[in-house]
Amino acid sequence: xxxxxxxxxxxxxxxxxxxxxxxxxxxxxxxxxxxxxxxxxxxxxxxxxxxxxxxxxxxxxxxxxxxxxxxxxxxxxxxxxxxxxxxxxxxxxxxxxxxxxxxxxxxxxxxxxxxxxxxxxxxxxxxxxxxxxxxxxxxxxxxxxxxxxxxxxxxxxxxxxxxxxxxxxxxxxxxxxxxxxxxxxxxxxxxxxxxxxxxxxxxxxxxxxxxxxxxxxx
Numbered sequence: 001x002x003x004x005x006x007x008x009x010x011x012x013x014x015x016x017x018x019x020x021x022x023x024x025x026x027x028x029x030x031x032x033x034x035x036x037x038x039x040x041x042x043x044x045x046x047x048x049x050x051x052x053x054x055x056x057x058x059x060x061x062x063x064x065x066x067x068x069x070x071x072x073x074x075x076x077x078x079x080x081x082x083x084x085x086x087x088x089x090x091x092x093x094x095x096x097x098x099x100x101x102x103x104x105x106x107x108x109x110x111x112x113x114x115x116x117x118x119x120x121x122x123x124x125x126x127x128x129x130x131x132x133x134x135x136x137x138x139x140x141x142x143x144x145x146x147x148x149x150x151x152x153x154x155x156x157x158x159x160x161x162x163x164x165x166x167x168x169x170x171x172x173x174x175x176x177x178x179x180x181x182x183x184x185x186x187x188x189x190x191x192x193x194x195x196x197x198x199x200x201x202x203x204x205x206x207x208x209x210x211x212x213x214x215x216x217x218x
Contacts, residue, residue: 006032006039006168007052013172014041017093018048022179027094027160029071032168033081036060040077042068072136076156079144080164084152087164089171094160097182102129102155110213112155113181115196121204123177124153124163126213132157150213153178 001009010030017023028047031040037059041050045068056070062078064070071077077090101112112127113120128151130143144154152164153174161178165171196204204210 003034003039004052006034007055009168010039010041010055011050011052013168014047014050017091017172018046022095022176023047023093023160029073029077029092030089030168031077032089033087037065038077038081040070040074043071045071075136075138075141076144076162079141080154080162083145083147083149084164085149086166087152088166089168090162090164091168091171091175092160092162093175093179095175095179095182097186098155098161098179099159100186101182102157102159102161107155113178113185115201116181116184116193118196118200118204119177120181121196121201121210121212122208123174124181125210126151127153127155127161127178128213129155129157132159135159 010032014030017028026044026046029041030047031038037057040056040058041047042054042056054068056064056068057066058070058074059065062074073092076092080090081087101107107129109129110126112129115121128147130140133140133143133156140156147154154162156162161175163171163175163178165174205212
């Protein structure tokens with residue numbers, strides 16, 4: 001895919017996420033790793049009205065090469081690329097149910113969601129929860145690096161989800177699945193729902209080649 005097509009795809013998928021209410025206002029950001037650097041959405045830009053020509057082009061050192069000033073969440077994206085070497089794209093949203101989930105006191109930082117559905121495990125694996133940091137705080141990068149690349153799906157406490165994928169489409173699909181699973185969790189909270197059993201998880205892992213953090217398989 002040419003850089004021009006990648007720019008168009010970022011804008012198309014960003015608009016889709018915005019129009020479905022998955023990230024309001026100027027919240028959320030998207031990046032795609034590209035040759036000797038990466039493309040990322042600009043700061044204070046709504047995902048609903050991105051301009052392909054104004055996306056931020058960063059060099060291999062994360063310095064702005066062209067376009068508008070990048071999102072303040074560059075350290076967050078950088079940390080995921082550094083620890084998830086297979087990642088080609090990162091999506092961060094302020095989606096309502098995922099943010100709500102990140103505030104609940106019972107959430108396990110090693111597995112923010114239980115194994116509720118097959119597609120949650122297939123798209124997201126397990127989801128880590130990292131402590132609250134103010135938006136743009138470089139310290140969030142250290143928290144992400146502390147996960148040692150084991151998680152492609154992460155919740156930032158009181159902030160929102162961030163997901164990496166081997167393509168932009170894969171990252172978008174995964175963060176959508178995370179949001180829907182968070183919604184299911186909130187709907188079923190306190191109702192003692194039936195989750196997938198260890199044997200069912202093992203079958204999914206074997207059939208689809210899933211690599212889950214150890215705790216995510218318990």
